[in-house]
Amino acid sequence: MAEPDIVASLPEALAASLEGRIQSARIVKGRAMIVLDVAGLDTDERARIEADLKAALSPRADVDEVRVIQTAQRTARRIIAVGSGKGGVGKSTLAANLAIALKRAGHKVGLVDADIYGPSQPLILDTRDAKPEARDSKLIPVESRFGVPVLSMGHLAKPGQAIAWRGPMAGNALSQLIDAHWGETDILIVDLPPGTGDVQLTMLQKFKPAGAVLVSTPQDLALIDAVRAGHLFDQASVPVIGLVENMAGYVCPHCGEVSDPFGAGGVEAAATKLDLPFLGRIPLALEIREGGDAGDPPAAGDGIHAKSFAAIAEKLSRWLAANG
Numbered sequence: 001m002a003e004p005d006i007v008a009s010l011p012e013a014l015a016a017s018l019e020g021r022i023q024s025a026r027i028v029k030g031r032a033m034i035v036l037d038v039a040g041l042d043t044d045e046r047a048r049i050e051a052d053l054k055a056a057l058s059p060r061a062d063v064d065e066v067r068v069i070q071t072a073q074r075t076a077r078r079i080i081a082v083g084s085g086k087g088g089v090g091k092s093t094l095a096a097n098l099a100i101a102l103k104r105a106g107h108k109v110g111l112v113d114a115d116i117y118g119p120s121q122p123l124i125l126d127t128r129d130a131k132p133e134a135r136d137s138k139l140i141p142v143e144s145r146f147g148v149p150v151l152s153m154g155h156l157a158k159p160g161q162a163i164a165w166r167g168p169m170a171g172n173a174l175s176q177l178i179d180a181h182w183g184e185t186d187i188l189i190v191d192l193p194p195g196t197g198d199v200q201l202t203m204l205q206k207f208k209p210a211g212a213v214l215v216s217t218p219q220d221l222a223l224i225d226a227v228r229a230g231h232l233f234d235q236a237s238v239p240v241i242g243l244v245e246n247m248a249g250y251v252c253p254h255c256g257e258v259s260d261p262f263g264a265g266g267v268e269a270a271a272t273k274l275d276l277p278f279l280g281r282i283p284l285a286l287e288i289r290e291g292g293d294a295g296d297p298p299a300a301g302d303g304i305h306a307k308s309f310a311a312i313a314e315k316l317s318r319w320l321a322a323n324g
C-alpha cells in the first residue's frame with residue numbers, strides 16, 4: 001500500500017513554515033512519525049511547531065499517536081557583529097559587502113542593520129522600497145537581489161522620518177530585527193550603531209555574537225575610538241575576530257595612482273599592538289562609494305574591490321570554522 005502523503009495533508013501555512021525542515025514523515029501502524037530539523041529555531045518555536053503538527057495530524061482516522069522527533073543537523077546560527085568606534089568609517093559598507101562575499105563563498109548569510117539611528121542598508125542593498133511582513137508577530141526578512149536577506153529599521157520607518165529613540169526603545173527595536181524569521185541563515189552579520197554606548201552593550205549582552213569585526217580608518221582619532229570599541233567587546237566577552245582598515249590609500253580614478261590621505265598601515269600596526277588579527281585593507285575608492293549609493297555593492301561584482309572583500313570573508317570563514 002502506498003504511504004499516505006502526510007506533508008500534502010498539512011494546512012498550507014503550517015506546511016510553508018516547515019519548508020525544508022521535514023526530513024521524513026511516515027505513518028506506521030497508526031503512529032505518525034515526523035523527523036524535523038529544528039536548527040535555528042528557539043524553544044518556543046519548536047514547541048509551537050510540535051503542537052501544530054499534533055493538532056493537524058491527530059484528527060486523521062489512520063493516526064492514533066503523533067511523534068515529532070526533533071534534530072538539529074544544521075549548525076546553529078552565529079552572529080558576527082561589525083562595529084566601529086565612530087561613525088562614517090565605512091562600517092555599513094563593510095558589513096554589506098562582507099555579507100555578500102560570504103554568501104558568494106557558499107554561506108547562508110543574513111544582514112541586520114542595527115544602526116537604528118542612521119540605517120543605511122536599505123540603500124546599499126537596494127531594498128529601499130521593501131516592507132517586511134510579519135508572521136506570528138515576528139518579522140520576515142526582506143530578500144535583496146544579492147541573495148542576502150536583510151532587516152533594517154529603514155524598512156520599518158517612513159523615508160526621511162527621524163528616529164529619535166531612547167535606549168530601551170532602541171533595544172526593543174533591535175531585538176525585533178535580530179529575533180526574526182531568519183530560517184536557514186547560519187551567519188547573521190549585524191551592522192552595529194557606531195560608538196560604544198548602552199544600545200551596543202545591551203545588544204552584545206542579549207544576543208551574544210560569536211565574534212566581532214572592528215572597522216577603522218588609519219586616522220589616529222578613529223584608531224583611538226576603535227580601541228575603545230575593542231574594550232566594549234571585551235566587556236561583553238565577545239571575542240574580536242580582527243580589525244579591518246578602510247579608506248586606506250586613495251586610488252585616483254583617472255590615473256590609478258595611490259595616495260594616502262589618512263595615512264596607511266595604522267590599523268595593522270594597532271592590531272599588532274593590541275595582539276589582534278588584521279583582516280585586511282579596503283582602499284578609499286570612488287567605485288565603493290558610488291556602488292553603495294547606487295545599491296550596487298562592489299562585492300557582488302568581479303572587480304578588484306570584490307577580491308578585497310572576498311579575502312576578508314575568507315579569513316572570517318576560517319575563523320568560524322576554527323571556532324565552531
Ligand SMILES: Nc1ncnc2c1ncn2[C@@H]1O[C@H](COP(=O)(O)OP(=O)(O)OP(=O)(O)O)[C@@H](O)[C@H]1O
Pocket residue numbers: 084086087088089090091092093094115118120193194246247248282283284285286288289290292293
Ligand atoms: N572604502 C571606501 N571608499 C570610498 N567610500 C567609502 C568607502 N567606505 C565607505 N565609503 C563611503 O563613506 C560613507 C560612510 O560609509 P558607511 O555608511 O559605510 O560608514 P559607517 O561607518 O557605517 O557610518 P555610520 O556609522 O554613520 O552609518 C558612505 O558614503 C560610503 O559609501
